[in-house]
Amino acid sequence: MSRRDLFTISNSHFRIGVGITAAILIVTAVAGFIVLPFAQPWVQFAGVWDAICSAAGVPQRTANVTVPEQAKRLSEVVLTSNTLSRPSQEAIGRGATLAQRCAICHGPTGVSRADSPNLAGQYAAVIYKQLHDFRSGARTNAVMSPFAVNLTDQEIADLSNYYAYLPRLPAYHPTPQLPKPNIVIYGAPMRGIAPCGSCHGSLDNKTGSPWLEGQSEAYMKAQLQAFATSERRNDISQQMRNIARAMTPQEIEAAAAYYASQPPDVVKAVD
Amino acid sequence: MLVNRKLILAHFWLAFAVFGIALTLGAWQMFIRSPIGTWLSNPELYYRSLTAHGTVMGYVFPTLVAMGFGYAISETALQQRLVGVRWAWTGFWLIVIGSIMAVIPIALGRASVLYTFYPPLIGNVFYYLGVVLVVVGSWIWVALMSVNLRVWRKANPGAPVPLAMFANVAGSYLWAWTAVGAALELLLQIIPVAAGLKNTIDAGLARIFFSWTLHAIVYFWLMPTYIAYYTIVPRAIGGRVYSDSMARISFILFLVVAMPIGMHHTFADPQVGAGFKFIHSAFTALVALPTLLTVFTICASVEIAARLRGGRGMFGWIRALPWDNPMMLALAFSFVMLGFGGAGGLINMSYQLDASIHNTQWITGHFHLIFGGAIVIMYFAIAYDLWPHLTGRELMDIRLIRTQLWLWFIGMIVTTFPWHWVGILGMPRRMAYFDFADPAIAPQALSVTFSAIGGFVLLASGIMFIVILARGMRAPLADAGPYRFALAVHEPKTVPVALNTHALWVALMIGLTLTNYGYPILNLALSSGTSVPAVYVGAQ
Numbered sequence A: 001m002s003r004r005d006l007f008t009i010s011n012s013h014f015r016i017g018v019g020i021t022a023a024i025l026i027v028t029a030v031a032g033f034i035v036l037p038f039a040q041p042w043v044q045f046a047g048v049w050d051a052i053c054s055a056a057g058v059p060q061r062t063a064n065v066t067v068p069e070q071a072k073r074l075s076e077v078v079l080t081s082n083t084l085s086r087p088s089q090e091a092i093g094r095g096a097t098l099a100q101r102c103a104i105c106h107g108p109t110g111v112s113r114a115d116s117p118n119l120a121g122q123y124a125a126v127i128y129k130q131l132h133d134f135r136s137g138a139r140t141n142a143v144m145s146p147f148a149v150n151l152t153d154q155e156i157a158d159l160s161n162y163y164a165y166l167p168r169l170p171a172y173h174p175t176p177q178l179p180k181p182n183i184v185i186y187g188a189p190m191r192g193i194a195p196c197g198s199c200h201g202s203l204d205n206k207t208g209s210p211w212l213e214g215q216s217e218a219y220m221k222a223q224l225q226a227f228a229t230s231e232r233r234n235d236i237s238q239q240m241r242n243i244a245r246a247m248t249p250q251e252i253e254a255a256a257a258y259y260a261s262q263p264p265d266v267v268k269a270v271d
Numbered sequence B: 001m002l003v004n005r006k007l008i009l010a011h012f013w014l015a016f017a018v019f020g021i022a023l024t025l026g027a028w029q030m031f032i033r034s035p036i037g038t039w040l041s042n043p044e045l046y047y048r049s050l051t052a053h054g055t056v057m058g059y060v061f062p063t064l065v066a067m068g069f070g071y072a073i074s075e076t077a078l079q080q081r082l083v084g085v086r087w088a089w090t091g092f093w094l095i096v097i098g099s100i101m102a103v104i105p106i107a108l109g110r111a112s113v114l115y116t117f118y119p120p121l122i123g124n125v126f127y128y129l130g131v132v133l134v135v136v137g138s139w140i141w142v143a144l145m146s147v148n149l150r151v152w153r154k155a156n157p158g159a160p161v162p163l164a165m166f167a168n169v170a171g172s173y174l175w176a177w178t179a180v181g182a183a184l185e186l187l188l189q190i191i192p193v194a195a196g197l198k199n200t201i202d203a204g205l206a207r208i209f210f211s212w213t214l215h216a217i218v219y220f221w222l223m224p225t226y227i228a229y230y231t232i233v234p235r236a237i238g239g240r241v242y243s244d245s246m247a248r249i250s251f252i253l254f255l256v257v258a259m260p261i262g263m264h265h266t267f268a269d270p271q272v273g274a275g276f277k278f279i280h281s282a283f284t285a286l287v288a289l290p291t292l293l294t295v296f297t298i299c300a301s302v303e304i305a306a307r308l309r310g311g312r313g314m315f316g317w318i319r320a321l322p323w324d325n326p327m328m329l330a331l332a333f334s335f336v337m338l339g340f341g342g343a344g345g346l347i348n349m350s351y352q353l354d355a356s357i358h359n360t361q362w363i364t365g366h367f368h369l370i371f372g373g374a375i376v377i378m379y380f381a382i383a384y385d386l387w388p389h390l391t392g393r394e395l396m397d398i399r400l401i402r403t404q405l406w407l408w409f410i411g412m413i414v415t416t417f418p419w420h421w422v423g424i425l426g427m428p429r430r431m432a433y434f435d436f437a438d439p440a441i442a443p444q445a446l447s448v449t450f451s452a453i454g455g456f457v458l459l460a461s462g463i464m465f466i467v468i469l470a471r472g473m474r475a476p477l478a479d480a481g482p483y484r485f486a487l488a489v490h491e492p493k494t495v496p497v498a499l500n501t502h503a504l505w506v507a508l509m510i511g512l513t514l515t516n517y518g519y520p521i522l523n524l525a526l527s528s529g530t531s532v533p534a535v536y537v538g539a540q
């Protein structure tokens, strides 16, 4: 036999090779797309074609369960690590003007004397996301929500850029610097808790996560508890809620006290 | 007839040098996440190391071994000077440049994405470009293997292609086609995002592309080992290959069924339909066939050697084998590890059983046993066998070689058995830290400690390997004679066209890729709303 006859029916290797391969393919396809779908008594199909489409992974247009209307709003903000990465001087200036109305709680230098969060030098994407969430209602607070509802997209961006631009000043509640608790540097691997520092700055920073050094202890504790009880739910994919729920009350205390005692200059530099 | 010894030695030395570095990182990883190490407090360093280890061990090291061995086979089996030597050196230098380009961002912590790329995680673009260069370099080798075979066929029309070359070219075609999946993932999806042209990525589709590469790449890693089983071991221990046709059929089967089964790596992925998962699972079962054929044929070949040496009885012949011959030792160790690893593989390929070991340390235990164990120990054997022919000097340290092989075998068993075990207990893989003080995992501390000790035995063995080869470069000159491959019991006079060429099987390989991957890829590529924002490594 010459090489030209390789792909002909008269070549037994061709016949057998292609025949067996095709036979296996057909048998497995029938099993995978028809027999096995119907072998699941708990799934209902309109017909064979429906079963085949389902097994093939065709996106189903009509879901056969009705999804309950989402009772509470969730965050709709899309953040990328490029969000607000290159602010202009004008944007920062506009933000400074707008920020005058925030100063009563967040301090004229962006450092709060009350238990409101410090904003000076916070990552821009963080402020941007929280303001959007306050505006949409994904996050609510009696004092903060009314300030946010009327902000435009531009104003939110300008405010975020302004606060990110401010220098990181020491906080007002000085305590001696505490040593790192385990939850901050190790997390709790068996409870699915990554180290706080792996998102919040001391080890690494993930877009949208704030740095926490020098924040008010009472504020951080309240937020962790709100996450744990799902009272606060604007964290995308429940990132923080899953962690806070698995934390013990002692760990919440320890983490809040530790971060409150840290000076802001230990935060990893932005960009 | 080994003419281009420098070329082959360059491939082997680069392979073993990067292997040494990656091995050291591996031992460090073992140590740092075990109870005997102290935790560094910075998981990022662990993932840097893991990315480097995986990238070198998965992409650079085995590819270089396959290439060096392939050039050696082409010259010795075909008895023909390598055609395209300049191109071969170009491929080599592309791999050197690619490796350097990939390693720099890894070392800087800009590409801690692990060797499976893990989209939507996105690292520095030079890491991916480096990997692409490595693959392009290896494609030059694929082309050269094909060209050399063609030149030989012209000069020897209709003659049976020597088994070693037939298998070598089959392996190169398998690699050429399977690398396309990762290449598509890199070029169409990841690199545009890494280069800043886009900031969303279809992670599900990227994983499908990667699975296209991920299974057959392991058979590409395995090719040099299987070629050594069939064409070196019987000669080295004084036997003959039991059946030349069986060997050809095994390599052909790898070509056809290694490809359309990669979705057994995505059993837990929601973006793939269950029907396709079933088909891939069924074809995965078939891939055991060529391995079973090989185990049978090689055992029969070894028995022939034993009987020629006067062994008799049902099992008594086993004692007559040349157990002090390093090749014999390597083969035996390799088979034992292949047996255990293969049994574990049956669990991975079963849809339901896989769910219990998915993403656990079982998986890393499994592939270290098969790849680091069964496969790499034969890479050592290949190097030992070729070295005198490449250097023109004798390898004097036979005892040291035996010790090295023993240590690799023992080290691998001590490392991987407890590694599997903690996986069954649920310990996740790719974790930088475990708090063994926690009562929930305290009982696993002992197993992990054993693994880490095994890791150091492996490191010791790896260093010995490199020392033996380095000393071999300075040993007294000695002519090793011409390099020969094993003969079959019945040397083929003629071989049917289908078993002497690759076209039919390559066509089936591509056909099955289309049937098994076509729809899932098109479905995801054409649906809108399947992309997610990229997550940049090190970005704030």
Ligand code: HEM
Binding pocket: B023, B025, B026, B027, B028, B029, B030, B050, B051, B053, B054, B055, B057, B058, B114, B115, B116, B364, B368, B371, B372, B373, B376, B428, B429, B430, B431, B432, B454, B455, B456, B458, B459
């Ligand atoms: C030739 C031998 C080896 C090969 C081919 C190899 C290959 C690989 C590959 C491909 C990975 C996966 C990386 C990832 O999950 O991204 C890996 C992981 C790893 N390897 Fe190796 N390796 C080898 C030897 C070793 C040795 C000797 C050790 C220990 C001394 C070791 C320790 C590790 C560890 C600790 C991991 C990480 C597991 C995890 O965190 O999930 N490797 N190896």
Ligand SMILES: [Cu+2]
Binding pocket: B214, B215, B216, B218, B262, B264, B265
């Ligand atoms: Cu696989």
